[in-house]
Amino acid sequence: RDRLLFKDGKTHAFTCEPFHNVVQHHVLEDDGATFEALRDPAESKMDFLASEDRWCRPVMVRTGPDGALWVADMYRYMIEHPQWLPQNGKDELLPHYREGDDKGRIWKITRSPEPPKHGTGLGSSNGWQRDKTQMQLAWSGEKVAIENLLKSKQPQTRAQAAWTLLAMKKLSTTTCLELLADASPHVREQALQVAEKMEWKDNESLSLQKTLTKLVNDKDAKVQLQLACTLGELKGDWAADLLAQQLRGAPAGSSLQGAALSSVMPHLEGVCTRFPESATPENNQVIGMLFRCALAVKNEQAIATLLSHQGAQKHATELLAVLDEKGLSLSAFTQQVTSAEAQQGLKKMADLLHTAAEEVKAAKEAPPMAAVALLASDREHREMVKTLLPELWKKSANTEVLRLVAKLQPKEGPEFLLAGWNERTPAVRVQIIETLLSSDAWTLALLQRPEAKSCDAALRARLTKHPKKEIAKQAAAVFADATSATRAAVVEKFKPALKLTGDAAKGKTMFAQVCISCHKLDGVGIELGPDLRSVVQHDAEKLMNSILDPSAIIEPGFMAYHCTLKNGEQLYGVIATETSASLTLKMAGNLTKSVLRSEIASLQSTGTSLMPEGLEAALTPQSLADLIAYLKVPK
Incomplete structure (x- = not known):
């Protein structure tokens, strides 16, 4: 919250990682309604603050009144609370629980010993200075001094001056309207929050309506998002008009759509009346959400x-x-x-x-x-x-019928879906198997049929790690020939590949055969697993271990989960995103599905990577050497 350390005008974020003895530094770039955090290129090899002293425990970062960055370091032998340790860990570390409780230090990070030039008062570039001045002005009630700051060249000063006047109950609606039309999107965003807390009389409400109507199509996505949130706090039929407009234009599943829906309840009848009747999938989805609100x-x-x-x-x-x-x-x-x-x-x-x-x-x-x-x-x-x-399935075998089969779960489903298996294309076979895996009873039925042998390595891993023990046991028996070898034995068997010279061109062909269902490289494949451009620097042995024993080290975000919905549907994949109310699973075939937490009957980690074991069935030591050679070519 100052320009002493960084003068590029960007937002810099610092995250303490006390367990790893570092403070990470990211530069925040606008990304629509949210942000994208990028590592500072100057710190590509070393974190902003990193220590080899294992006692170093940075836990808090603040901008000080002098513009320097102040880091609180607890300086403890152990940072974990004993309550969360396994019993053997508690016993081992018991003598060290309190080591360092009489220590601690504060790091001051500054660019130069020269006195900072960040001004004073609300006009200061320093956030700490502005905050303290705001407190003093609010206590003193000096309205004139604050109003002059509304014309400041600094957006943060204009916004903070408005909040100060609001706290003193001396902010006029005219000033608020001016701030809503401010040149800075950050000020407009703040002014919308201020507008929620003000009293708007009938004659002023019309002016507010006209001003907010212009913000519906504001160039800044964050202003649009805040407008959607603010409309839920305002009164008047016109607020329903603006919400309906936002819902009409918001992309499905976007933050803007979620914000607008969160503001619907006070204006429910008005929004329902004004929402368009077109039968596009996006419109139908919003109509359904409005219907849920009305039923609730x-x-x-x-x-x-x-x-x-x-x-x-x-x-x-x-x-x-x-x-x-x-x-x-x-x-x-x-x-x-x-x-x-x-x-x-x-x-x-x-x-x-x-x-x-x-x-x-x-x-x-x-x-x-x-x-x-x-x-x-x-x-x-x-x-x-x-x-x-x-x-219908016999005549068409199309996805529309398959979708109905999965939804209605007719008792004879496995029999008629698997009939004529040899005539089905690979794509249709995958769809059939995914449909059968949507039900525990149908999964067991599949495992009792010879068609189960058609499951690829990913599906076999999914079934052998199934949360239902009966299914996992039967799957292990069905796929015993492919899963009998331990991972350590497989890795040992393929170690001769490390001494072979790989052909990257042949490796690219092998990548297309065994990897593209989960990875994308050189424009080919599906982005389900980690980005493999980053593995160029890995040595050959590490790459071999990752391919043959994928669950030995699981990258964050790629742990596989079984998710059972209350309607009986089974999902299997990695958790791509989650909120307090929902989560999104990313599954094989690059499919994604968002579900409400209230719809989930159980969510269980498999403890393994989504990347399946058993890929060695399609490899030889030479083809593995070729694949590794291709992965190590810079992309």
């Missing part, structure tokens, strides 16, 4: 509005899917609704289901899939759809 608070007016949107099956499938999440069929939900307007909308949906059922019954050849999919979305029509699936 039993807002029948909002429900009626959403139901009136659907015509010609625009949103019917999405709305029925939401009811299904609640364990409700359309007819069961209709009995719960009292609003006449909502009942009218539900009647239209019932008519759509009736029409779809008639179309399916009347079809002489294959029934229209749109009608079948609509019926599958309603609990009371599923048995009818289940009877159609074997014949």
Whole structure:
């Protein structure tokens, strides 16, 4: 929070790592609504602060009043709390628990011994100086002195002056409107938060509306994100208008969409009324989310509005899917609704289901899939759809039918899906197996069939590490021929490869055969595993061990997890991202799926890498040497 150490105008972040005795330094670059942290190129080989003294325990970093960086170092023999150690660790370290409790030091990091030139007061470039001045001004109530700072050339000074006036209850709405139109996006972002805490009279509300309307399409993504959050705190029908506009333009699954949805509840009826009726997948998804909100608070007016949107099956499938999440069929939900307007909308949906059922019954050849999919979305029509699936699969074997099979789980699913296996393409075979693995019962059925031998190394690893012991045991028996050798024995067997001369060109071909399902290199493959451009500097032995014994050292973020959803669906992959409310799994085939934590029945780490064992089945010592040679070529 100063320019003494770094004069490039960028945001510099420092992270203490007391366990590793370092302080890491990253330069933050804007990346849409968030940031990207990049390591300072000047510190490519050494962290900003690093010590060989194992007692060095940096735990806190602050910018001081002099502009220097101050680092608090606890200086302890051990930093772990004994409570989190295994019993043997507790016993071993017991004599050292308190070593260093009488020590500690503070490091002062500065570029030059010269006195800093960062100004004084709120106009200072130093954050500590501004904070203390803000406190003093708030205590003294000197409004005039603060108002002059609103014209400062420093964006941080203008923003902090506004917050100071707000704390003193002396910030005018006119000044707030001016700040909302400030040239700096950082000031506009702060001004939106200030606007939430102010009282806006009727005549002032119109001016606020006009100003915020311009921010809907602000060039800065962080301003748009803050606007979405702020609208949830403001009153007036126009706030619903702006939220609907933001939801219409927000990319699916984006931070902006999440922020806008978080602000919907106070304006639910208005947003439902104003949201467009187009049947794009993105619109259907938002309609479904709005419907969930309306159901959660039993807002029948909002429900009626959403139901009136659907015509010609625009949103019917999405709305029925939401009811299904609640364990409700359309007819069961209709009995719960009292609003006449909502009942009218539900009647239209019932008519759509009736029409779809008639179309399916009347079809002489294959029934229209749109009608079948609509019926599958309603609990009371599923048995009818289940009877159609074997014949539909036999005639088409397409992903649309497979999706319905996975959803409805007909009892005879494994039998008709595996029929004609020898005629299926590799891509269709993978889809069939993934569908069968979505259910424990179907997984066991697959393992009792010869088609299970078609599972690749990744699927075999997934099954032998399954959280259900019965499945893992049966998988181990089925794949015994491929998994009997221990990793140590395999590595020993392939050690002669280290003495062979590898051919990088042949290695590229081998990479395409065994690695592209999880790794991308030279524009070929799938980005599921780590970026292999970084392994150029690894020695040949380390690369061989990583290929043949992938779980010996697992890179952070690539531990495999079994995730069982409450609807019985099984997922297997790495956790790509997570929040307090949801997580996103990245799975084989470069597929991703986001699930709410409330939908998860169990989440269990396999303790192994997502990279499968058993790749040696496709390798010889020479081909392994070729592959290593290719990996060591700079890309």
